[in-house]
Amino acid sequence: MKAHEIRLAKLGEGDLDNLSRWAQSDEAYGTYDEPSRLTLPQIRAKWEKGEYAYTWIIHHGEKKVGFCHSLPHPWNDWTAILAVIIAEPTARGRGIGTEVHKRLCHTIFALQAEVQKIEAYTDRENQAEQRVLEKCGFVQEGLLRKSGLIRGEIRDMYVYGLIR
Numbered sequence: 001m002k003a004h005e006i007r008l009a010k011l012g013e014g015d016l017d018n019l020s021r022w023a024q025s026d027e028a029y030g031t032y033d034e035p036s037r038l039t040l041p042q043i044r045a046k047w048e049k050g051e052y053a054y055t056w057i058i059h060h061g062e063k064k065v066g067f068c069h070s071l072p073h074p075w076n077d078w079t080a081i082l083a084v085i086i087a088e089p090t091a092r093g094r095g096i097g098t099e100v101h102k103r104l105c106h107t108i109f110a111l112q113a114e115v116q117k118i119e120a121y122t123d124r125e126n127q128a129e130q131r132v133l134e135k136c137g138f139v140q141e142g143l144l145r146k147s148g149l150i151r152g153e154i155r156d157m158y159v160y161g162l163i164r
């Protein structure tokens with residue numbers, strides 16, 4: 001993987017098909033995350049309401065390989081929640097996720113002046129995501145027992161934090 005081959009582009013109308021295809025696919029979300037199952041009309045409606053203002057499509061060369069976003073925290077406005085999905089399995093394990101996390105954190109801090117902290121939540125067993133977060137300077141802050149739902153199973157999750 002060469003860093004210059006990776007590009008984050010703001011989600012556009014032409015990306016909604018990809019997003020809805022991935023939203024139906026267990027494979028796209030891997031073992032430790034849950035597809036949203038949103039349909040194309042549902043995704044389009046959210047896009048028209050501006051709900052994807054902080055969502056980017058991950059390009060690797062000519063290919064769209066996934067997406068990432070900054071989500072609002074439910075009870076304060078100085079924390080953003082990061083999520084990265086390398087949806088195309090052949091693109092995983094090549095350093096793309098690490099580069100995307102670094103760029104996404106940089107972009108969040110640059111665009112969202114109010115954000116002082118970025119949090120990430122990941123399944124207790126998702127070692128690839130944990131390794132990536134640690135490589136990007138995140139600190140593991142705690143284990144949230146029984147707090148994620150994946151394919152019907154309530155699971156433990158780690159919370160990680162990165163301070164501006």
Ligand SMILES: CC(C)(COP(=O)(O)OP(=O)(O)OC[C@H]1O[C@@H](n2cnc3c(N)ncnc32)[C@H](O)[C@@H]1OP(=O)(O)O)[C@@H](O)C(=O)NCCC(=O)NCCS
Nearest residue numbers: 029030085086092093094095096097098122127128129131
């Ligand atoms: C998790 C994810 C974002 C990581 O991105 P990626 O491009 O695959 O990751 P990278 O190649 O940049 O780095 C992965 C690191 O984890 C390590 N790793 C991968 N699988 C591992 C495992 N089972 N155990 C321990 N380490 C593992 C790799 O060795 C690498 O570390 P290194 O650079 O020190 O060798 C990506 O795999 C993905 O999107 N998976 C599906 C969805 C998901 O789980 N998203 C996160 C939701 S919280």
